[in-house]
Amino acid sequence: MSNIVEINNLVKTYENGHIKALNGIDLTICEGEFVSIIGPSGSGKSTLLNMLGALDLPDSGSINVAGYDLVSNKNLNVFRAQKIGFVFQLHNLIPNLSVVENIEIPMFTSKLSNSEMRSRALDLLDAVGLRDKASLKPSKLSGGERQRVAIARALANNPSIILADEPTGSLDSKTSTKILKQLIDLHRSNNVTLIIVTHDMDVANLADRVIEVLDGKLVNAGDNSLLENKINLD
Amino acid sequence: MSFLKFIIKNPFRRKNSAILSIVGICIGIVVIVALGGITNGLVSTFEETIHAGGADFSISGKETGGSAYGTNTIDANWTDKIANVSGVNEAYPIYVVLTSVGDDYMNTLIGIDPNGTALADLSINEGRIFKDNASEAILGKIYAEDKGLSVGDSIKIDGEDFKIVGIYETGDSNMAGGVFTSISKVGDLMDDENSISNIYVKVDKGADPQEVADRIDAMYGDNITTVSSVMEMNQMANMLNMLQASSWGISLLAIVVGALGIINTMLMSVFERTREIGVLKAVGWSNRKILTMIVGESLVITLLSAVIGSIIGVVLCSVLCPMMGLNPLFTPYIFIQAFGIAIIVGIIGGLYPATKAVKLPPTEALRYE
Incomplete structure (x- = not known):
């Protein structure tokens, strides 16, 4: 199985080098893997996720994601549009657009026609069980429903990787379970690599591999032999 | 979307x-x-006013205070004097009076030489130009439509019956609703054949209207003024x-x-x-x-x-x-x-x-x- 993420000696500092958010991270993630990144607040796990999604650039080291060298590549927006789907802690839906229009937003970067965009957005709403809410504004949905729309939006451009930053952080436990189940189902059915940042161990343990970050260093890269076994069993 | x-x-x-x-x-x-x-x-x-007719400028008496269509007059012999100024190609007088026209107790009657209508920018829409010193008139299209008059009808001007022989249109909004007849007929009606209101002047082809107007001002500036002169235009x-x-x-x-x-x-x-x-x-x-x-x-x-x-x-x-x-x-x-x-x-x-x-x-x- 090929690696979709390859990180070597990744360093990121803030405030003129006084704060080391990432301090020499080495990491590989396989294609189709479900990885959770855990660690206390300020440990560097969100910074790592931002690096994986090319929202931020390292000071040194190399990072290669889905065939893109993120340090040297100048068209990072193309990389984000084609390879990455983000799910944030807050849904971040655009309030004046309907649910289906919100899902179409990432597709503005593609070459799909308006009707193809609409058709794909409705299919994604079907996948998250919200087809009947397509024309509603986000304000008419519950918190869980909004996050499901955000998941559908993350899948809009058929990404290779879904990066989820505390995707259930603002939801109650019952809704969290439902959302996670849906996210994991979509990861499996679409064979998308899923990387979740969380500090909830119950959520983290659902992953094939748990990575622990502390003070900008990888203290536990997890064991992906379980994944190998799981794939062999499948 | x-x-x-x-x-x-x-x-x-x-x-x-x-x-x-x-x-x-x-x-x-x-x-x-x-x-x-x-x-x-x-x-x-x-x-529209300045380029009244095909004239390059018009002349009036000093005492008119610049009112192009006022009732103040100058002597008719000024037309010949102006016509003889170097650079002047044509000079035609007009005589504007206020008198009873049709149902109107007071309306503008304009007298002009039948040959000078081109300088007044009149284009005959229907019928023909009046003959000199005949009891014939042409009406502005706006006036004719307003009063329901057409060619062949008659209209009373200053108590005398005039035959309507034509309907005209003009780009000059001051004249669009007026009534024209020959200047000699207006002189008859007013019992004053030696007076005119203005003189329309057309300069020779290639001549500078400004220079001609200046020349007239230099020669006769004490008595007359180039009302719509190029200078004023400028x-x-x-x-x-x-x-x-x-x-x-x-x-x-x-x-x-x-x-x-x-x-x-x-x-x-x-x-x-x-x-x-x-x-x-x-x-x-x-x-x-x-x-x-x-x-x-x-x-x-x-x-x-x-x-x-x-x-x-x-x-x-x-x-x-x-x-x-x-x-x-x-x-x-x-x-x-x-x-x-x-x-x-x-x-x-x-x-x-x-x-x-x-x-x-x-x-x-x-x-x-």
């Missing part, structure tokens, strides 16, 4: 702010359209140019005020949508697309303002100007100017906030509370 629809929808998220911006820019556009219409109307009326044209320049000045002011208003609105919009802009960057929107979106939103506001402002400007001007004796004239140029300014304001107003949005690092934008 298309990208265009998204851009059109966005500015109205903050309705009050969008409406305030639209009102601000609308005021500027209304002023541009109204002032443009009034200025054009003045220029048009001025040109003075008037200068005045109208100043009016047009002030119209541009106000347009410039409208640009500055409008641009400040729209910058404020769009900056607020970008500020409030910081996190959303972060999301757009995260889902792969390019900086150019975000810039297009914000400048596009700004243009939506300014173009809508231009449409509303133009309509209000035209309606207001059309209703109020006639009450003040003005005839506004709206040419496509006015609307090109108004929409051009709206587009400039939209681009200037949107560009700065858009640049700010583009420069936002995505991680910072996404962290924004």
